[in-house]
Amino acid sequence: MVIYADIHDHLRLCSGDNLHIAEGFLPHPWWEIWFAFSLPIVGLGLLRMKKLVNENPKMKPLLALAGAFIFVLSALKIPSVTGSCSHPTGTGLGVILFGPAITAVLGIIALLYQALLLAHGGLTTLGANTASMGIVAPLAAWVFWKFTNKVSLNKKIAVFLTAAMADWITYVVTSLQLALSFPAAQGGILASFKAFLAVFAITQVPIAVIEGILTVIIFKYIAELRSDILVELKVIKLHTAGGNIR
Numbered sequence: 001m002v003i004y005a006d007i008h009d010h011l012r013l014c015s016g017d018n019l020h021i022a023e024g025f026l027p028h029p030w031w032e033i034w035f036a037f038s039l040p041i042v043g044l045g046l047l048r049m050k051k052l053v054n055e056n057p058k059m060k061p062l063l064a065l066a067g068a069f070i071f072v073l074s075a076l077k078i079p080s081v082t083g084s085c086s087h088p089t090g091t092g093l094g095v096i097l098f099g100p101a102i103t104a105v106l107g108i109i110a111l112l113y114q115a116l117l118l119a120h121g122g123l124t125t126l127g128a129n130t131a132s133m134g135i136v137a138p139l140a141a142w143v144f145w146k147f148t149n150k151v152s153l154n155k156k157i158a159v160f161l162t163a164a165m166a167d168w169i170t171y172v173v174t175s176l177q178l179a180l181s182f183p184a185a186q187g188g189i190l191a192s193f194k195a196f197l198a199v200f201a202i203t204q205v206p207i208a209v210i211e212g213i214l215t216v217i218i219f220k221y222i223a224e225l226r227s228d229i230l231v232e233l234k235v236i237k238l239h240t241a242g243g244n245i246r
Contacts, residue, residue, distance in 0.1 A: 020074075020087075020111065020129045021177065023122025030181045035127030041135050042108050045101035052102070062222070062229060063106070066094040069218065070103075071110040073211065074133065075118060086203040088211040089170050091138045092163025093218060096145055097233060100138040107134025128177050137169035155236065156216050163215035167208035171200045 026034070052059055073090030090110075094103035108130045114120040121129050141162045148158035175196035184191040223230055230236045 020114065020121030020133075021125040021174065023115070023119075024124055025122070026125050026128055026177070026181050030177070031124045031128060033127075034125075034131050034177070038104075038108070038127045038130040038135060041101065042104050042130065045103070045105035048099075049102045049105055052098070056232065058229065059233075062097060062226070063102075065218075065222075066097055066103075067106040067109060069093050070106050071113065073214075074110055075114055075120060077120075086171075086200065086207050088207055088214075089133050089137065089167050090211070090215075091133060091170070092141055092159075092166040092211070092215050095138045095142045095166060096159060096162055096215075096219065097222075097230075097235060100135065100142045103138040103142075104130065104134045107138070132173035132177060133170045136173045137166045140169045141166035156220070159216045159219045160212040164208040164212035167211050168204065171204050172197065175200060 049063070053063070070090035070093075073088040076087045091103055091107055094106050098106075108126065111121050111126055111129050111134065115122050115126060144165050145158065145162045148162070175193055178196050179189045179193035182192060183189045184195065223236060227236065
C-alpha cells in the first residue's frame with residue numbers, strides 16, 4: 001500500500017489540473033527529454049499540414065473541426081473516485097482523417113491553448129503531454145486504423161475502436177512518463193507504472209468507450225455531409241461514399 005500512497009501524493013491533479021501533466025510537475029531532465037522527442041515530430045506534421053492545405057484548401061474546415069474536437073474533449077475534467085481526474089482526448093478523429101503527424105500539430109495547439117487559458121497542463125510539460133496525447137497514442141491508433149482497413153472491418157466498429165485506443169494509449173504513456181519521473185521506493189519504475197495505470201483505468205476505460213461512440217457519430221455526420229472529402233483523403237472508398245460507412 002506504500003506504493004499507492006506515493007502515487008496519490010504525486011497526483012495533485014484535480015486541484016487545478018488533471019491527466020495533462022501539470023506545470024512544473026516533471027523534474028529535470030524529463031521535461032526536456034519529452035520536448036526533444038516531440039518537437040521534431042510536430043515539425044514534420046506542420047510540413048504535411050502545409051502541403052495538404054496548399055494542395056487542397058477545402059480541407060481547412062475539416063482540419064478546424066478535428067482541432068476543435070480535440071480541444072473541447074481534452075479540456076473536460078471528470079473527477080475520478082481515485083482522487084485524480086480523467087478526460088477524453090479527441091485525437092482519434094484527427095488520426096482517422098489526417099494521420100498521426102498532422103494530429104500531433106492539432107494536439108499541441110490544443111494543449112498550448114489549454115495551458116495558457118485554462119491552467120490545464122503546462123508549458124514545461126507541453127512536450128510530455130504532446131508526446132502522450134498527440135504523438136504516441138495517435139500513432140498506435142493510426143496503425144490499428146490501417147489494420148482495420150486491410151481486414152475490411154465494419155467502418156463504424158473501426159472508428160469506435162480507433163478512437164477508444166487513442167484514448168487508452170494516451171494514459172498508458174502518461175503512466176509511463178510519471179513512473180519514469182517518480183519511481184516507487186519499492187519496485188521502482190515498473191511498480192510505479194502499474195500503480196499509475198490502476199489509478200487511471202477506473203474512469204478512463206468507460207470514458208474511452210463514450211469517446212468512441214461520440215467519434216462514430218461525428219464521423220458518420222462528416223460522411224453524410226462531405227463524403228467526397230473522405231474519399232480524397234482515402235478514409236473511405238468510393239463505393240462507401242454518400243454516408244454509408246458500413
